[in-house]
Amino acid sequence: MHIKRTETHNTWDRDLPATAVLTPGDEVTVETVEASGGQLTAGSTAGDVATLDFGRINPVTGPFRIEGARPGDALVIDILDVSVGSWGWTACIPGFGLLADDFPDAHLRISAIADGRAELLPGLSVPVVPMIGTIGVAPPEAGQHSMVPPRRWGGNLDIRHIGPGARLVLPVGVDGALLSLGDAHAAMGDGEVSGTGVETDATVRLRVDVRPGAAPKTPIVETHPRTQRTGAALATTGVGPDLMAAAVDATRALIEEVTTRTGLAPADAYLLASVVADLKISEVVDVPNWVVSAHLELDHLVRT
Amino acid sequence: MHIKRTETHNTWDRDLPATAVLTPGDEVTVETVEASGGQLTAGSTAGDVATLDFGRINPVTGPFRIEGARPGDALVIDILDVSVGSWGWTACIPGFGLLADDFPDAHLRISAIADGRAELLPGLSVPVVPMIGTIGVAPPEAGQHSMVPPRRWGGNLDIRHIGPGARLVLPVGVDGALLSLGDAHAAMGDGEVSGTGVETDATVRLRVDVRPGAAPKTPIVETHPRTQRTGAALATTGVGPDLMAAAVDATRALIEEVTTRTGLAPADAYLLASVVADLKISEVVDVPNWVVSAHLELDHLVRT
Numbered sequence: 301m302h303i304k305r306t307e308t309h310n311t312w313d314r315d316l317p318a319t320a321v322l323t324p325g326d327e328v329t330v331e332t333v334e335a336s337g338g339q340l341t342a343g344s345t346a347g348d349v350a351t352l353d354f355g356r357i358n359p360v361t362g363p364f365r366i367e368g369a370r371p372g373d374a375l376v377i378d379i380l381d382v383s384v385g386s387w388g389w390t391a392c393i394p395g396f397g398l399l400a401d402d403f404p405d406a407h408l409r410i411s412a413i414a415d416g417r418a419e420l421l422p423g424l425s426v427p428v429v430p431m432i433g434t435i436g437v438a439p440p441e442a443g444q445h446s447m448v449p450p451r452r453w454g455g456n457l458d459i460r461h462i463g464p465g466a467r468l469v470l471p472v473g474v475d476g477a478l479l480s481l482g483d484a485h486a487a488m489g490d491g492e493v494s495g496t497g498v499e500t501d502a503t504v505r506l507r508v509d510v511r512p513g514a515a516p517k518t519p520i521v522e523t524h525p526r527t528q529r530t531g532a533a534l535a536t537t538g539v540g541p542d543l544m545a546a547a548v549d550a551t552r553a554l555i556e557e558v559t560t561r562t563g564l565a566p567a568d569a570y571l572l573a574s575v576v577a578d579l580k581i582s583e584v585v586d587v588p589n590w591v592v593s594a595h596l597e598l599d600h601l602v603r604t
Numbered sequence: 605m606h607i608k609r610t611e612t613h614n615t616w617d618r619d620l621p622a623t624a625v626l627t628p629g630d631e632v633t634v635e636t637v638e639a640s641g642g643q644l645t646a647g648s649t650a651g652d653v654a655t656l657d658f659g660r661i662n663p664v665t666g667p668f669r670i671e672g673a674r675p676g677d678a679l680v681i682d683i684l685d686v687s688v689g690s691w692g693w694t695a696c697i698p699g700f701g702l703l704a705d706d707f708p709d710a711h712l713r714i715s716a717i718a719d720g721r722a723e724l725l726p727g728l729s730v731p732v733v734p735m736i737g738t739i740g741v742a743p744p745e746a747g748q749h750s751m752v753p754p755r756r757w758g759g760n761l762d763i764r765h766i767g768p769g770a771r772l773v774l775p776v777g778v779d780g781a782l783l784s785l786g787d788a789h790a791a792m793g794d795g796e797v798s799g800t801g802v803e804t805d806a807t808v809r810l811r812v813d814v815r816p817g818a819a820p821k822t823p824i825v826e827t828h829p830r831t832q833r834t835g836a837a838l839a840t841t842g843v844g845p846d847l848m849a850a851a852v853d854a855t856r857a858l859i860e861e862v863t864t865r866t867g868l869a870p871a872d873a874y875l876l877a878s879v880v881a882d883l884k885i886s887e888v889v890d891v892p893n894w895v896v897s898a899h900l901e902l903d904h905l906v907r908t
Contacts (some may be wrong), residue, residue, distance in 0.1 A: 389876045398855055399874060407871040417877075421872055423907040425878050489881030491898075492856050494874050543847035547888055551702055551797050566723055567711040570703060570798050571694045575722075576730050579795030581883035581896070584851055592885070594795075603727040 305331035361481025433483030460582035471515035666784025737787030762887035775819035
């Protein structure tokens with residue numbers, strides 16, 4: 301199945317009609333649009349950033365109804381591949397970003413993307429590490445919900461580890477889950493401090509599965525060493541408007557996951573987390589909700 | 605020069621007499637004591653954790669007067685080597701740690717350290733990645749200051765990247781700087797969620813230098829790829845009681861450092877940080893001050 305990037309929506313809404321129906325185990329190829337939704341092009345200048353219509357920001361392709369997915373289930377999404385476009389944009393958007401007060405003026409850089417590098421500035425390129433910024437399911441609450449903040453149901457998580465080879469586990473909030481994705485980045489750092497990565501079109505190949513009754517409290521990522529210079533890792537998350545509370549939630553979720561997987565006592569899992577897990581600020585710009593991830597390399601769970 | 609681990613103090617105080625005088629360029633070997641200051645041993649049990657005297661926590665060896673260091677200067681500390689002891693401890697300390705409410709009871713694990721591994725639990729070992737938890741200079745404010753929170757002047761930074769091969773740059777607050785260090789860990793994750801790493805004695809070899817008038821606003825670390833599976837990186841920091849403010853401070857410091865090193869426009873440095881720098885919660889337990897680091901691999905600053 302191949303879903304075109306014309307099939308997008310701009311708010312989360314449980315009442316949107318599905319653009320496709322997937323059965324657990326299905327693979328699907330999904331085209332996604334860069335985060336401006338076509339408002340910026342490879343020829344754009346800073347002036348175009350200043351007049352961005354935020355109502356058209358972060359379009360996602362979908363939603364996809366997953367057969368048999370019910371509230372309380374876990375939706376398991378294996379990211380098989382992410383190929384990015386030939387150009388991307390990175391900007392200071394007035395009023396947006398961690399240092400919005402320091403950088404009040406619009407600023408734009410267009411990167412040419414080729415040979416695994418994105419040329420952010422003339423002569424200064426960064427490695428392409430493709431990732432999906434926004435991926436989520438419909439919240440169970442009625443009405444339209446902004447595409448900007450991430451939630452328990454995923455969405456604009458901006459976790460740079462959601463790339464090729466990663467597995468994302470989301471709680472299902474409504475019948476059929478209603479999965480959508482978009483906002484791919486050719487590169488992004490933990491935090492995404494300006495509020496933008498190298499924003500680009502992408503084509504994503506993924507596989508979906510459902511685990512009945514296994515909804516996690518918050519999204520969980522399993523990373524793949526192929527795209528990260530670490531061993532394969534487990535990343536639990538905290539999502540919300542307070543970084544400290546998000547750090548607590550991510551750590552609690554990690555302890556729960558480790559105890560479930562290994563049978564370790566919770567206090568021992570806590571100590572293990574303290575000595576080998578890393579707290580990362582995945583994003584701190586998608587107002588009003590931030591994401592903290594607790595990363596633990598899976599090697600550390602192996603007993604000899 | 606070799607400083608024994610008997611030469612310790614338990615509060616930061618600008619009026620402490622120096623235990624040694626170093627000249628810029630000097631190398632010194634410093635023995636440090638594990639963070640309980642001898643209250644715990646390889647034979648201790650959880651009951652010993654419950655009765656820890658916090659007044660004796662985190663002893664540091666020093667202080668060392670650095671000839672010629674003046675307020676406003678930068679003290680540059682190259683960590684040449686850190687060798688850890690043969691055992692370490694990791695604990696849930698009642699009332700301490702990110703999840704103090706979830707883990708009210710004392711809990712202790714003693715790790716045997718050998719062959720590059722620390723055995724946290726029977727059959728479950730973690731790699732030894734030695735680091736220095738507490739390293740700092742005397743604050744300029746008179747009186748005794750607790751050893752627990754880190755400050756602009758360093759101290760209990762608990763940045764896991766301060767290990768062999770790293771360079772730490774601290775602002776000098778008083779004449780002679782008065783450098784001290786201790787609280788080594790055989791392993792610790794970003795965040796140090798339980799409030800403890802694998803706490804151990806260590807022997808540290810370091811070299812000091814002074815850069816007149818170059819005091820950074822907050823501590824800066826340059827990491828070495830030898831002990832981290834990343835390229836050599838620059839890490840700026842934010843230190844304080846609010847994670848968001850610390851994230852802002854760390855990011856501002858990174859932009860300043862990048863613009864100084866490269867001549868990039870600040871807005872471009874901001875975009876570069878957004879796409880390749882990582883925000884890490886270095887520690888979130890040393891009440892009341894937390895540390896957020898902004899890491900940028902130095903390779904990304906090279907223009908072609």
